[in-house]
Amino acid sequence: MFETFYGLSHSPxxxxxxxxxxxxxxxxxxxxxxxxxxxxxxxxxxxTGDCGTGKTTTIRRFTEVLDQAKYKVLYLSD
Known part of the structure; x- marks a missing residue:
């Protein structure tokens, strides 16, 4: 809805x-x-942090630059 109005390619x-x-x-x-x-x-x-502060987004960003053969990421969500 607002994506089209503002010309966004996906929801922000x-x-x-x-x-x-x-x-x-x-x-x-x-x-x-x-x-x-x-x-x-x-x-x-x-x-850790309050809801909506970007914890999951930050972890996603971080894990994409890690060497998968060298590092293992464990994501626990409560």
């Missing part, structure tokens, strides 16, 4: 947005850097 609020098209905010860059730091040191990392 869905989970299927390609991660390379995400807005690279300062907070996203910082979070990705911290996750990369934890992964390089083989630490566990926990991402």
């Amino acid at each position: 609020f869905s989970r299927d947005i390609p991660t390379n098209e995400l807005y690279q905010s300062v907070v996203l860059e910082e979070t990705l850097g911290r996750l990369e730091y934890a992964a390089q040191r083989q630490w566990f990392a926990v991402v």
Whole structure:
């Protein structure tokens, strides 16, 4: 409905947005850097936050740049 009106190719609020098209905010860059730091040191990392803050989107973005042969991501949702 509003996608056509504004000329959008897909809904901006869905989970299927390609991660390379995400807005690279300062907070996203910082979070990705911290996750990369934890992964390089083989630490566990926990991402927490209120509903709608972008936790799932951030994890999706992060896992797409990881070497799948080297890293295993476990996503637990409650």
